[in-house]
Amino acid sequence: MDMLYNILIAPFLEIAKSPSFFAEVVIGGLMSGVMYSLVALGFVLIFKASGVFNFAQGVMVLFAALNFSGLLDAGLSIWLAFPLTVLIMVLLAWCIERLVLSKLVNQQDIILFMATIGIGYFLQGFGEFLWTGNVRKLDVGIPQDAWFFGDIMIQQSDVFAAVVAGILVIVLALFFQYTRIGRALRAVADDHQAAMTVGIPLRSIWLIVWSVAGFVALVAGIMWGSRVGVQFSLSVIALKALPVLILGGFTSVPGAIIGGLIIGVGEKVAEIYWGPLFGGAIEEWFAYILAMLFLFFRPQGLFGERIIERV
Amino acid sequence: MPRKKALPHAVVPDSVVAVKEDVVAVNRDEGSDPLIRISNIEVIYDHVILVIKGVSLEVHEGHIVALLGANGAGKTTTLKAVSNLLGTERGDVTKGTIELRGEKVEKMTPSDLVNRGVVQVMEGRHCFEHLTVEENLLVGAYTRRDGKAAIQTSMEKVYGYFPRLKERRKSQAGYTSGGEQQMLAIGRALMANPSVILLDEPSMGLAPQLVEDIFEIVKRLNQEQNVTFLLAEQNTVVALKYADYGYILENGRVVMDGDAASLAENEDVKEFYLGMGGGDKNFSNVKSYRRRKRWLA
Ligand SMILES: Nc1ncnc2c1ncn2[C@@H]1O[C@H](COP(=O)(O)OP(=O)(O)OP(=O)(O)O)[C@@H](O)[C@H]1O
Ligand SMILES: [Mg+2]
Numbered sequence: 001m002d003m004l005y006n007i008l009i010a011p012f013l014e015i016a017k018s019p020s021f022f023a024e025v026v027i028g029g030l031m032s033g034v035m036y037s038l039v040a041l042g043f044v045l046i047f048k049a050s051g052v053f054n055f056a057q058g059v060m061v062l063f064a065a066l067n068f069s070g071l072l073d074a075g076l077s078i079w080l081a082f083p084l085t086v087l088i089m090v091l092l093a094w095c096i097e098r099l100v101l102s103k104l105v106n107q108q109d110i111i112l113f114m115a116t117i118g119i120g121y122f123l124q125g126f127g128e129f130l131w132t133g134n135v136r137k138l139d140v141g142i143p144q145d146a147w148f149f150g151d152i153m154i155q156q157s158d159v160f161a162a163v164v165a166g167i168l169v170i171v172l173a174l175f176f177q178y179t180r181i182g183r184a185l186r187a188v189a190d191d192h193q194a195a196m197t198v199g200i201p202l203r204s205i206w207l208i209v210w211s212v213a214g215f216v217a218l219v220a221g222i223m224w225g226s227r228v229g230v231q232f233s234l235s236v237i238a239l240k241a242l243p244v245l246i247l248g249g250f251t252s253v254p255g256a257i258i259g260g261l262i263i264g265v266g267e268k269v270a271e272i273y274w275g276p277l278f279g280g281a282i283e284e285w286f287a288y289i290l291a292m293l294f295l296f297f298r299p300q301g302l303f304g305e306r307i308i309e310r311v
Numbered sequence: 312m313p314r315k316k317a318l319p320h321a322v323v324p325d326s327v328v329a330v331k332e333d334v335v336a337v338n339r340d341e342g343s344d345p346l347i348r349i350s351n352i353e354v355i356y357d358h359v360i361l362v363i364k365g366v367s368l369e370v371h372e373g374h375i376v377a378l379l380g381a382n383g384a385g386k387t388t389t390l391k392a393v394s395n396l397l398g399t400e401r402g403d404v405t406k407g408t409i410e411l412r413g414e415k416v417e418k419m420t421p422s423d424l425v426n427r428g429v430v431q432v433m434e435g436r437h438c439f440e441h442l443t444v445e446e447n448l449l450v451g452a453y454t455r456r457d458g459k460a461a462i463q464t465s466m467e468k469v470y471g472y473f474p475r476l477k478e479r480r481k482s483q484a485g486y487t488s489g490g491e492q493q494m495l496a497i498g499r500a501l502m503a504n505p506s507v508i509l510l511d512e513p514s515m516g517l518a519p520q521l522v523e524d525i526f527e528i529v530k531r532l533n534q535e536q537n538v539t540f541l542l543a544e545q546n547t548v549v550a551l552k553y554a555d556y557g558y559i560l561e562n563g564r565v566v567m568d569g570d571a572a573s574l575a576e577n578e579d580v581k582e583f584y585l586g587m588g589g590g591d592k593n594f595s596n597v598k599s600y601r602r603r604k605r606w607l608a
Contacts, residue, residue: 106401180453187439187450193399194437199425199454199503 011273020151025272026265031158034165034173039241040248040256041169042213045112048189048251049209050101050202052112056120058238060214063127064089065221065230069138078140082214089214092123097207124235133232138225161223168219169257172212176253181208189251243291249301259302263287317548344413345369346507346539347393347429352407354388354397362388364563365407370507375540377550379584380560385576386543387434389560390509393533393541394431395421425454428506434515434543436496444476447484447495451502453458462502469498474530490521497525501532508532510542514549522546526553533561547584549577 039061046054068087071081100115143156176182188205189193196202199256201258224234240263248259267286294301347370354363363385366564378386391397392404395416409416411427419427419586439447452462470477474495477489485497488569493513500508514522530553532538544550551557551571559567559580567574574580 025565041338106399180449183442183450184453186442186446190439191437193396194433194439195450196396196399196421197425197429197431197433197437198392198499200450201420201422224426252344 006277007274014273021198022156023152025268027152027154027158029265029268030261031155031161031264033261034162034262035220035224035237036240036244036263037257038165038168038216038223039261040260041172041236041253042216042220043241043245044248044251044253044256045209045213045216047187050206051109051192052101052116053109053250054213055113055116056123057213057217057241058235059120059123059127060092060217061221061224061232061238062232063092063123063221064131064140064214064218065132065225065234066127066136068218068222069136069225069230072138072140073136085218086215089218090211093207093210093214096210097203101206102203120235124232128232135229135231136225138222138230140222140226142223142226145197157227164219164223165168168216169253172216173253181189183309185209240287243287245290245301247294247301249303251302252303255301255303263290266290316403332437337394337395343372343392346372347411348407348408348410348413349389349393350388350410351407352392352409354385354392354402356400356402356525357404358401358403362402362563363566366471366560366563366565367407368558368565368568370539370541371556372506372539373533373537374555375542375553377554377557378541378543378560379547379550379557381545383562384560385563386560387511388563390431390511390541390543394424394429394509395419396431419477423456425503425505428504428505429509430500430505431509432496432500432511432513436489436492438484438487438492438495438499440483441476442484443481444484444487444495445480447499448476448480448502448567451499454503458464464501465504469501472501472532490518490525493521494528497528501536501538505538507541512543512545514544516547522549526550529553539551547580551580 011219039057042057042060046052046057064085065069068081068085072078074160076084096119101112104112104115142160145156147154147156147159176186180263184195185205185208187198188200188202192202195205220238221230221234224237228234229236241260244256244259244263246259247262248255248257267283270286271280271283336579348368349368351365351367352363352439353361353365355361366385366389368376368378368389378389380386388402391400391402393411393416394407397403408544411429411563416424419444424430439450440559442450445466448466449462452465455462468481475491475500476494479491484492487495497508497510497513513525517525526549529540529542533540542550551574554571556570557568560576567577567580569577576601
């Protein structure tokens, strides 16, 4: 009885007692959720356009952040380091397309998946080889103060991250919806073969999506790196994108975003209000449990692409 | 339908041979090189499955050429060999050559071919389901570099041929009817300004009247826009009605060819493909026929 009370009633009483604290927890969760969304977004882009489940997406976040912070530490200004890192990510996309994807084209999905695991390990090693494995501080001048709304405290850095992520998502959405290339990308995502019949060169499309995914990884890496430092654990945090994808559906851009936010908020709230019951550190595994429940009840995810069926 | 599977192979009665020579003469008379020339190709899937066993055919500019045959005869495979789409299915042209205006296609990518005016409309339409009808058409113009205005003009032209598409232009393609999807697939191909359309089984799953409508438009496109067609069809009656020339494929071989009118008149074609065998349509006749063929072969 006590147990049930502790799980089902007590946390809500606590929430009701101090709604402003709850609001802070939720906002904090939303902000880390934004990060998950960005990584998941990179996944979805690649998965939709090439059917490749890119296990290396998390490491790409690390790799991008490593390059960026390494260039900064080498004395470059942000305005030089940023475009240079973008260039590196495009170059990386080009190498992946040239050296891996084009050689494995028409192989089974599982083989491509394994190849991305290989790419992940390579990138991790290569990044550390280039820039050493030390934790780097990353300071790009994101404001670090806090705002107060009544008694709710909001970190400016969190708001900044959310705004940047929001802009990125909107720009991507417009790009996909209204440009010639964006339309071609959606066409490829719908039907590879038909896209080939209208003359869309798949290889350049792949180059574009991997570049865009690299760019998204860079943005996520900068945001995250500024918060926790650029270090190996970035690629592990990025793995949280997996439950996000299960929640949101592997082919849905809005799903990736909403899924990320749900997981971000969910795990923070669970940690604060239910964590003590389980001895804390719920945050580490909460997302995976949630994802598993989803697999039981809604395997295509919240927004998983509806299979169009005419009646 | 299943009966078609049990067809005698490579029946080349005298009458057809005669027709064939006639047509060779006709082709020579035309004096021009064919737009597409397939010479004795072999296609193998997965490195082991031989499905096309030495097919040769020619498509002349301005013609509608029908590629006929039952399920599994190799029509789709032949079309995909021309458009270089076999790669995605682990198929390979292992022998022979395919030329487009005298140029070998083997080194070209599918998008090179679209740039040279060869566009395939795949069996089963393959519209981009989550794109609107209009977006589908715009994607069809992907390879074009002649600007928005020209693309807009082409779109109006497509809408002229298929008014139904204009009505539905804001709908997601996945929610349109089978007939609309077939129109869309053809319209999308037209957006590339093609000189040849490789049209695979346009009649599939459509009501007879709709099939006629589609073929009627194919004919108009052929005459008004000077689009050449190589079309694969199981519906021999309709295909021969609209085509100029036909090839009959069986088990990966061309067993007959001739101009459409003479094929439609041919007794064997009538019996096996047009289902008009008359009184002698029974099995024993077919069997003796097959025996005779073995003798001849
Ligand atoms: N990807 C593939 N891998 C292996 N075999 C294949 C493949 N595609 C087709 N085939 C085989 O090749 C043969 C010819 O098939 P194809 O699709 O070209 O026939 P078709 O004449 O178009 O038939 P239909 O009228 O049913 O469309 C068939 O026996 C088929 O099983
Ligand atoms: Mg076919």
